[in-house]
Amino acid sequence: MKWIAIRMLTGDRVKFAGLVFGVVFSTLLITQQLTIFVNLLLRGAAAVHEVPSADIWVMDPAGRTPDVTVPLPATSLQRVRGVAGVAWAAPLMRAGASVRTPDGALEPVTVVGVDDATLTGLPRTVQLGRRAALREPDAVFIDAMGARRLFGTERGALDQRLELNDRRAVVRGIVDSEPTFTNSVMLYTRYANALEFLPGSRNRLSFILVQAQAGANPFAVARQITAATGLRARVAGDFAQDGIDYIIDNTGIPINFGITVALGVIVGIAIVGLTFSLFIRDNIRQFGALKAIGVTNGTIRQMVAAQSALVALIGYGLGLALAIGFLELGRIYSDAFKGFYTPWQIPLIAAVMVACMILLTGLIALRQVLRTEPAEVFR
Amino acid sequence: MSPQLAVRVSGVTKDFAFGEERLRVLHGIDVSVRAGELTYLVGESGSGKTTLISIMAGILFPSAGAVEVFGTDLYTLSDRDLVRFRLATIGFIFQQYNLIPSLTAAENAAVPLIAAGTPREVAVAQARELLHRLNIGTQCDKLPRQLSGGQQQRVAIGRALIHAPRLVVCDEPTAALDAGSGRRVMDLLRDVALAADRAVIVVTHDNRIFDLADRILAMEDGRITHDGKHMPKDH
Numbered sequence: 001m002k003w004i005a006i007r008m009l010t011g012d013r014v015k016f017a018g019l020v021f022g023v024v025f026s027t028l029l030i031t032q033q034l035t036i037f038v039n040l041l042l043r044g045a046a047a048v049h050e051v052p053s054a055d056i057w058v059m060d061p062a063g064r065t066p067d068v069t070v071p072l073p074a075t076s077l078q079r080v081r082g083v084a085g086v087a088w089a090a091p092l093m094r095a096g097a098s099v100r101t102p103d104g105a106l107e108p109v110t111v112v113g114v115d116d117a118t119l120t121g122l123p124r125t126v127q128l129g130r131r132a133a134l135r136e137p138d139a140v141f142i143d144a145m146g147a148r149r150l151f152g153t154e155r156g157a158l159d160q161r162l163e164l165n166d167r168r169a170v171v172r173g174i175v176d177s178e179p180t181f182t183n184s185v186m187l188y189t190r191y192a193n194a195l196e197f198l199p200g201s202r203n204r205l206s207f208i209l210v211q212a213q214a215g216a217n218p219f220a221v222a223r224q225i226t227a228a229t230g231l232r233a234r235v236a237g238d239f240a241q242d243g244i245d246y247i248i249d250n251t252g253i254p255i256n257f258g259i260t261v262a263l264g265v266i267v268g269i270a271i272v273g274l275t276f277s278l279f280i281r282d283n284i285r286q287f288g289a290l291k292a293i294g295v296t297n298g299t300i301r302q303m304v305a306a307q308s309a310l311v312a313l314i315g316y317g318l319g320l321a322l323a324i325g326f327l328e329l330g331r332i333y334s335d336a337f338k339g340f341y342t343p344w345q346i347p348l349i350a351a352v353m354v355a356c357m358i359l360l361t362g363l364i365a366l367r368q369v370l371r372t373e374p375a376e377v378f379r
Numbered sequence: 380m381s382p383q384l385a386v387r388v389s390g391v392t393k394d395f396a397f398g399e400e401r402l403r404v405l406h407g408i409d410v411s412v413r414a415g416e417l418t419y420l421v422g423e424s425g426s427g428k429t430t431l432i433s434i435m436a437g438i439l440f441p442s443a444g445a446v447e448v449f450g451t452d453l454y455t456l457s458d459r460d461l462v463r464f465r466l467a468t469i470g471f472i473f474q475q476y477n478l479i480p481s482l483t484a485a486e487n488a489a490v491p492l493i494a495a496g497t498p499r500e501v502a503v504a505q506a507r508e509l510l511h512r513l514n515i516g517t518q519c520d521k522l523p524r525q526l527s528g529g530q531q532q533r534v535a536i537g538r539a540l541i542h543a544p545r546l547v548v549c550d551e552p553t554a555a556l557d558a559g560s561g562r563r564v565m566d567l568l569r570d571v572a573l574a575a576d577r578a579v580i581v582v583t584h585d586n587r588i589f590d591l592a593d594r595i596l597a598m599e600d601g602r603i604t605h606d607g608k609h610m611p612k613d614h
């Protein structure tokens with residue numbers, strides 16, 4: 001009897017399409033919006049992920065995230081290096097500045113000053129240029145996206161001059177950096193250079209990156225740093241989470257995406273529910289006839305379940321394919337989607353939501369069928 | 380030897396509730412339908428024909444009384460057994476055919492067999508054979524909307540007869556057909572559905588086919604007021 005149920009459903013092209021559309025719509029919206037949401041949140045942790053060799057980030061007690069910094073006195077570095085369990089400690093500066101582009105416009109940038117000796121803090125992948133070129137005077141590396149934004153192409157950025165806070169800088173390399181939440185242009189330079197580029201008070205050290213000695217527990221080392229120096233010390237994983245939490249707490253992003261996802265579910269339920277009810281109403285005499293002939297309620301349940309399952313499977317599959325397709329297109333055509341990916345939990349969440357949706361609408365439809373008295377087909 | 384009893388209705392009443400009020404539609408009906416006969420149930424609109432045939436066919440519970448079909452007391456069966464009994468023993472022909480629009484004629488006719496668990500190919504092959512006997516063998520692969528009303532009615536008859544039920548009930552089977560088609564449908568029913576141990580009950584308004592009955596039961600206001608081979612004079 002299941003094939004009869006499927007044929008009843010697919011034979012009604014318009015309603016079948018409507019049902020599948022409802023599920024596709026919800027799946028697409030849920031998957032796509034959750035993907036963007038999660039990836040935007042992950043950008044709060046980009047700066048931490050970019051320096052995988054650092055176990056611990058040390059900052060001013062008032063510091064909160066990689067993007068909300070409070071300067072430290074330069075002497076802090078030596079004090080941290082003196083704490084037991086610290087293998088090495090390197091300075092890192094992250095500060096806002098502005099550059100004058102070749103066509104004269106001012107563009108806000110984030111300047112990252114990395115350790116002069118080890119270049120700790122520079123992204124791993126240098127796409128164009130040599131890593132050692134950062135040691136040249138006035139050298140800066142720019143992130144690939146920023147290079148395209150300021151100079152049109154990555155190659156076109158190489159060896160270009162920039163006015164960074166009215167000082168001369170030369171682009172010597174293009175790096176692949178993880179986009180941050182603000183998506184600003186990233187300029188990497190040596191710490192000593194950064195001090196030149198960013199004049200001001202003496203205290204301009206943003207973070208001290210620490211690697212714990214082999215075998216030492218990073219959490220214990222972090223506690224010891226705090227105890228010895230009074231500075232805030234966060235293990236990398238926690239600090240990455242701090243960056244994400246900051247976005248959650250301080251932006252409307254979770255609410256906005258939450259509303260969109262909820263709308264996706266509600267509109268999906270409305271479309272699928274109404275179409276399913278219409279389909280049942282159109283076929284109620286056929287269902288009634290089947291019941292009179294001697295089809296049991298159990299079989300009727302299986303029939304409606306088969307119809308629901310078919311709609312759910314096709315709609316979910318198409319919706320997921322569309323969501324992934326859109327994301328791929330976005331990645332090809334826009335830097336805004338750089339690094340975006342769909343964690344496996346998201347299709348799972350979408351599947352659960354679609355399943356609930358179909359269960360709800362299917363049960364309502366089933367109730368209509370089960371309530372039909374077989375005697376009504378003689379009227 | 381007296382003919383076998385197909386249906387025995389004893390003391391059946393049926394009340395319908397209209398809010399607080401209850402309306403009695405059948406008033407203690409006692410009647411039997413014999414196997415081997417084509418029995419008509421006639422009467423004015425609202426006299427209770429559909430209600431009575433529904434109760435006889437096991438799809439509507441009476442308010443009081445009992446119905447036996449070939450010896451089985453229908454309304455003492457569990458819901459499940461009643462459904463099974465209908466599937467095995469009763470064939471239904473509806474005025475509006477109620478065919479499934481997206482199934483072919485042969486597939487529609489095969490539905491009761493499939494519901495009873497016969498494999499699809501076997502059931503459809505059997506349905507084709509039956510549709511040949513019903514003179515619409517060439518229409519087997521068409522959808523209901525591609526058939527005329529008379530052809531659809533034959534498919535519906537095929538569906539009612541495919542599993543060789545011993546009792547066939549029809550509500551106004553000829554109402555939507557022209558006179559000639561209506562008579563042919565009744566002839567077909569007699570040929571295919573009637574046998575010494577099988578019975579056909581037809582509810583009808585259609586005086587064009589009254590002469591084809593073996594027995595006519597007339598109803599008025601929820602009571603049977605006439606029982607005979609011919610229509611009473613005043614009708």
Ligand SMILES: Nc1ncnc2c1ncn2[C@@H]1O[C@H](COP(=O)(O)OP(=O)(O)OP(=O)(O)O)[C@@H](O)[C@H]1O
Pocket residue numbers: 395396404422423424425426427428429430431
């Ligand atoms: N489900 C129901 N609820 C309430 N009243 C009903 C119901 N079914 C039938 N009736 C009433 O029972 C009476 C008999 O109805 P029934 O359908 O049996 O008549 P009928 O003889 O078949 O009429 P027709 O020739 O018009 O089909 C009518 O007054 C009708 O209004």
Ligand SMILES: [Mg+2]
Pocket residue numbers: 428429430550
């Ligand atoms: Mg009627």
